[in-house]
Amino acid sequence: MSATTAPSPSGAPGRSGLRKGWWLPYALLGPAVIFEILVHIIPMVTGIWMSFIKLTRIYLRNWGQAPVVGLGNYKTSLDFSSSIGQGILHSFLITCGFTIIVLALSWGFGMAAAVALQRPFPGRGLFRTVFLIPYALPIYAGIITWKFMFQRSTGAINHILVDQLHLLGDKPFWLIGGNAFWAIVIVAIWRTWPFAFLMLMAGLQSIPSDVYEASAVDGAKPFRQWRSITLPMLRPVNTVLILVMFLWTFNDFNTPFVLFGSTAQPPAGDLISFHIYDASFLTWNFGYGSAMSVLLLVFLLIVTSIYLLVINRRSQRA
Amino acid sequence: MAKKRVMLVGALAAATVAIALSGCSSNSGSSDKNVTLEYWASNQGTSLANDKKVLTPVLNKFTKQTGIKVNLTVIGWNDLQNKINTAISSNQGPDVVNIGNTWGPAFQASGAFVDLSEHADAIGGLDKFATTALNAGSQKGKTDHPASVPLYGLAYGLYYNKALFKAAGITTPPTTWEEFVADAKKLTDPSKGQYGVAIAGASYTENVHFAFLTAAQNGAEFYDGDKPTFTSDAIVSGVQRYLDLIGKDKVVNPDDAQLDNGSDPLQELAQGKAAMVLSQNNADATLLSQGMKEGDYGVTNLPWPADTPAEDQISTFPAGINIAIFSYTQHLDQALKFVKYMTSEDTQATLDKPYKTLPVLKDASPSFTDDADEAKVFTTAYNEQSKVLPQVATEGDFESAVGKAVTNLIADIAQGKNVSASDIKKALSDAQTTVEAAG
Numbered sequence: 039m040s041a042t043t044a045p046s047p048s049g050a051p052g053r054s055g056l057r058k059g060w061w062l063p064y065a066l067l068g069p070a071v072i073f074e075i076l077v078h079i080i081p082m083v084t085g086i087w088m089s090f091i092k093l094t095r096i097y098l099r100n101w102g103q104a105p106v107v108g109l110g111n112y113k114t115s116l117d118f119s120s121s122i123g124q125g126i127l128h129s130f131l132i133t134c135g136f137t138i139i140v141l142a143l144s145w146g147f148g149m150a151a152a153v154a155l156q157r158p159f160p161g162r163g164l165f166r167t168v169f170l171i172p173y174a175l176p177i178y179a180g181i182i183t184w185k186f187m188f189q190r191s192t193g194a195i196n197h198i199l200v201d202q203l204h205l206l207g208d209k210p211f212w213l214i215g216g217n218a219f220w221a222i223v224i225v226a227i228w229r230t231w232p233f234a235f236l237m238l239m240a241g242l243q244s245i246p247s248d249v250y251e252a253s254a255v256d257g258a259k260p261f262r263q264w265r266s267i268t269l270p271m272l273r274p275v276n277t278v279l280i281l282v283m284f285l286w287t288f289n290d291f292n293t294p295f296v297l298f299g300s301t302a303q304p305p306a307g308d309l310i311s312f313h314i315y316d317a318s319f320l321t322w323n324f325g326y327g328s329a330m331s332v333l334l335l336v337f338l339l340i341v342t343s344i345y346l347l348v349i350n351r352r353s354q355r356a
Numbered sequence: 357m358a359k360k361r362v363m364l365v366g367a368l369a370a371a372t373v374a375i376a377l378s379g380c381s382s383n384s385g386s387s388d389k390n391v392t393l394e395y396w397a398s399n400q401g402t403s404l405a406n407d408k409k410v411l412t413p414v415l416n417k418f419t420k421q422t423g424i425k426v427n428l429t430v431i432g433w434n435d436l437q438n439k440i441n442t443a444i445s446s447n448q449g450p451d452v453v454n455i456g457n458t459w460g461p462a463f464q465a466s467g468a469f470v471d472l473s474e475h476a477d478a479i480g481g482l483d484k485f486a487t488t489a490l491n492a493g494s495q496k497g498k499t500d501h502p503a504s505v506p507l508y509g510l511a512y513g514l515y516y517n518k519a520l521f522k523a524a525g526i527t528t529p530p531t532t533w534e535e536f537v538a539d540a541k542k543l544t545d546p547s548k549g550q551y552g553v554a555i556a557g558a559s560y561t562e563n564v565h566f567a568f569l570t571a572a573q574n575g576a577e578f579y580d581g582d583k584p585t586f587t588s589d590a591i592v593s594g595v596q597r598y599l600d601l602i603g604k605d606k607v608v609n610p611d612d613a614q615l616d617n618g619s620d621p622l623q624e625l626a627q628g629k630a631a632m633v634l635s636q637n638n639a640d641a642t643l644l645s646q647g648m649k650e651g652d653y654g655v656t657n658l659p660w661p662a663d664t665p666a667e668d669q670i671s672t673f674p675a676g677i678n679i680a681i682f683s684y685t686q687h688l689d690q691a692l693k694f695v696k697y698m699t700s701e702d703t704q705a706t707l708d709k710p711y712k713t714l715p716v717l718k719d720a721s722p723s724f725t726d727d728a729d730e731a732k733v734f735t736t737a738y739n740e741q742s743k744v745l746p747q748v749a750t751e752g753d754f755e756s757a758v759g760k761a762v763t764n765l766i767a768d769i770a771q772g773k774n775v776s777a778s779d780i781k782k783a784l785s786d787a788q789t790t791v792e793a794a795g
Contacts, residue, residue: 303760
């Protein structure tokens with residue numbers, strides 16, 4: 039992107055004066071720029087502004103009247119000795135744990151499935167299709183089905199675990215209490231891993247098979263091949279894949295919203311996106327919700343920058 | 357070339373302005389015949405479609421009388437408050453809207469709705485409404501400037517399944533909390549999948565209502581002026597009494613901790629899986645649609661502990677639905693006519709029956725049920741055993757914060773955890789912090 043000095047087309051007129059049709063690129067870019075501003079920039083700036091005012095529903099009718107509180111909303115959010123700050127910290131830590139587990143297992147499953155399906159064998163197409171089903175299903179339909187399966191006395195999960203396998207004595211709750219965390223992790227992995235599978239499978243196609251053959255001649259076993267050939271050659275894919283999955287998982291809103299309902303969020307499944315939604319749309323404190331959103335944005339920007347810095351430095355050294 | 361550019365920019369600007377303007381063209385015609393009012397109705401019937409069916413003939417009659425057309429949209433309870441707030445912040449939306457009367461104080465404080473005391477004559481006078489019903493929708497001290505007026509009245513009562521009572525040999529419904537718990541224990545038999553009481557344990561609105569009512573029976577106040585005071589002993593022990601139903605008394609199916617809809621427990625009652633349910637009187641519509649007949653179920657007031665002094669013998673708050681006009685409306689005169697029509701004696705009598713609601717007009721007699729006992733229970737509760745929910749601007753925050761605190765406690769209990777008075781106090785204190793931040 040950086041090294042694109044436009045080559046001057048042949049027959050260009052002198053430097054003075056504008057070329058005929060100079061405006062065309064701008065005109066073509068114009069709509070995109072305008073919509074980018076409308077759809078992204080203005081809402082973001084509005085959101086940042088909202089985080090500095092006390093926008094409760096008393097002032098919804100006329101935002102201008104909402105008192106400016108400066109950093110007040112941020113102070114409330116970051117005051118970890120109060121119950122509000124503790125709530126955010128708790129939600130943040132839950133989300134971090136959730137993200138790490140979902141990311142690790144989704145990538146692991148995706149990689150395993152992609153490697154397993156790397157070489158042609160009868161029925162490979164069928165497996166590929168089956169593995170991609172969770173990704174192809176409408177999100178809501180899939181999660182609602184999980185919600186049914188997680189019901190305590192009528193759900194399939196407890197039926198299998200307790201009634202058929204007798205692994206547990208008493209039927210546990212999955213949608214309330216501590217198990218809610220594992221319920222949401224399971225659903226998120228189910229939704230996320232096919233994407234990892236798809237990306238890694240595509241990446242594997244670009245690795246020439248003669249590299250494997252050569253290493254086999256040298257006596258490399260499959261694990262050594264995977265570690266020394268597959269992984270390094272998938273590096274570009276992995277760099278992007280992990281970043282994208284991290285951002286999606288950390289910001290996941292649909293899964294908790296559909297799985298637990300719009301109001302009944304168990305503390306163990308209180309992901310940060312839902313926590314912000316809760317502050318904004320259930321208690322109508324938009325200023326405070328915006329402050330949390332800005333903090334989340336800053337956190338994600340920092341993580342992303344560090345990640346990209348580290349990755350780029352390594353690839354320059356390589 | 358520069359000239360050409362100016363022209364192009366000018367043309368673009370003109371087009372943009374034209375598009376923007378066409379979006380908000382307003383018909384300023386004052387003739388009633390040219391006016392179409394937008395009306396957002398809340399979900400009162402058994403489904404959104406049912407509401408449409410009930411309301412359409414009523415609205416057609418209004419159009420026939422006045423020439424004003426009404427465009428009806430029925431909105432579910434989970435979306436209604438969000439949509440109203442969106443309409444308020446964008447100044448675009450319906451002319452007339454239904455609200456839960458407990459939201460009244462907050463909307464009144466925001467100035468989003470027309471002050472109806474300034475147009476009292478146009479809606480047939482404010483004195484036609486029962487005082488309890490009218491005052492419930494306003495902030496304390498501002499009840500003479502209501503921003504909404506009552507449309508349907510509702511009250512809590514204790515519904516019971518007569519067949520199950522008979523099978524357990526219980527002849528009269530409980531009159532005190534102690535009898536209520538004793539009866540519930542008799543009616544509980546987990547091996548048959550039958551429980552004494554069913555609750556919507558994950559519904560924060562139901563939970564905050566019962567926290568409020570049991571605390572009120574202890575003489576507790578949730579607010580001192582505008583200041584939230586959620587952690588008094590009276591409130592803690594009231595909440596404890598409600599939680600004990602599922603914890604200590606074990607008369608509630610632990611599965612109920614997952615129910616997040618107020619009509620779920622009624623299904624259990626209709627199916628004979630639960631003997632008693634605390635619900636508002638529109639439950640009749642749900643029970644009938646679940647295959648019960650009038651006479652299969654009975655109703656008594658929400659019981660209080662035997663030693664409760666007379667002034668704390670509270671069984672409900674004056675619940676209900678109010679109707680309001682948005683301040684931004686272009687059709688104030690027509691909207692006022694519509695409010696007058698909806699709150700007229702005729703329309704009220706027509707709608708109370710299908711919606712199973714209590715009259716909100718002075719001296720009107722209830723018509724929602726043919727069961728005289730049931731009518732009496734609810735009318736007495738509404739008029740004599742009621743205490744209004746906090747009439748403060750942060751009432752909505754109170755409902756969500758306290759309601760969710762109770763929801764989480766119920767979830768803990770359902771998983772077998774022991775919830776002590778100090779756990780309840782801690783949860784209520786956290787809820788108070790949240791409300792203070794919003795206030």
